[in-house]
Amino acid sequence: MRVSRELPAGRSSAVSLQVDHVAGGRTEGTSTIHCSDIEGTELRVAVQEPPATDLSLETGGWYRFDGIVRPDSLDAQLLFPSGDRSVERIETPERQTPPPPAELDDPWLIQLGASDELIAVTVQPRPSNRTESIRVDDPGTFEIGAVCFAYCDRPGEATVYHREEPATRDEQLLLEHVVEDLSEAKGATLVTRGNDHAPLDMLFHRLSRASGGDVVPTGAERVLDDCFHAIPESVATRTGADTLADVGDHSDTAANQVMLSDHDIGADPVVWREDWEIDATALSDVSDPRMTDRDYATLVEWYLGAEDGPVDPARLASCLKAYASSDLDLLCAAVADGAMDRYGCPRLSGRLPEQ
Structure with a gap:
């Protein structure tokens, strides 16, 4: 029986999933199904339109989704597009234990709890023009003001790289430090705040723009390729919590x-x-x-x-x-709680925007 980490990109596949929670989608006519596969990896399925067969899904039930597509996107999410597809209720399959990441051949998805290293990351932009809004897909509207790291499985102080000069070269020096740190974190999972991948998109865009100069080496943005990504806010939805801080009752860190x-x-x-x-x-x-x-x-x-x-x-x-750096404590606390251990984290390679 195929597991989620084995699904090929861009091709229709069949996979067996347990339904954990059904929520509304971000656009009209869609719904999001929070699921787990036979290895226990938690991910989401975006249902774009109701299929021809009845989609009355029972929480806790196992179903064979035929027509699932793994998209080339950053999220740990599968698509169940309109067209030739079906959903069939099945008997509960036998669970499998996922192998260690070191034994896998470039997986696109791993469980957060099995990651080689967990790093909380915050990216604080500096607007290029005070009269215009920052647009993540337009690196001309912002520079990087600060990048902060905290190693969730290592006690110690956070690393805070912050701008000290207004010149763009100062941003490049900051990015040089970021590249050096991430180069030593191959296989790590980067944990960011928010409901999307905007922090890493911003970092990627500015690295791409700075690369090839006398400070940041050519192709520096691809330092993210060997990392995975976790967005823990969706864990709150799955667990029925109102906020990330409520997942493990971390109200003290939320008040930071x-x-x-x-x-x-x-x-x-x-x-x-x-x-x-x-x-x-x-x-x-x-x-x-x-x-x-x-x-x-x-x-x-x-x-x-x-x-x-x-x-x-x-x-x-x-x-x-x-x-x-104010979100680092909350991110590390959410990771340490254990509620996210099976959360599916996609690999960043080829999944960030191209310049």
Whole structure:
């Protein structure tokens, strides 16, 4: 019986899956089925349209999905497209134990708990133009302000690479450090926050743009190829939790909100927020001490000297780095909890956007 990690890309296949949870899709007419295969690997199936046969799926039941397609996308998700396909209820099959990753020949999918190394990653962009929004698919709208790492299975302090100068060369020096670290993490699983792969897309795009110069080597963006990727937010949906912090009752780490009042940077947030449309933000008013991406976009320019600001540079640096790395504790706590051990993590090779 075929398992998910053996499915060929872009071809229709048959695979047996246990239904764990059925949820609505992101677009009208679709649904998402959270499933497990016979090795226990947890992944999702996107059903684009109801099949010709009745799709009344029972939670906990096993089904043979004929017509499943493994897409060339970053998510641990299979497609069940419209067309020639069927779903058949089957008897519960015998479980199998997945082999260690070292015994597999370039798998596209592994379980998070079997990964060689688990690294929490945050990527904080710096807008190129304060009047335009960041678009992940347009690397001209942003630069990298910071990249932070925390090795989830190694106790110790996080690694925070943050910009110190406004010149693009300073970003290249930051990216050079990132490439060096990732080059030593072959086979690792990178764990990021959010519901998509935007953090790694941003990193990929800026590495691609910087590669081939006198700092970042040609093809540096492909350093991500041998890594896998986990987006733990979907685990909350599977387990019925409201947020990632609730998966393992990590409310203490979820409360790790960076407060401007804790850093005493030398300026009140009212100074730079006075012209904001506060209703369009998650803030209660202009004096709300909670820090947001929009605050970071303003304050990083003050710190880099691109714009004058009445701030204490050392305290502002501490504030910016704390904000850029604030999700690392939660990501590592979610991994350590064990609720994600069977979560399917796709390989990044060939699955990030081409330039």
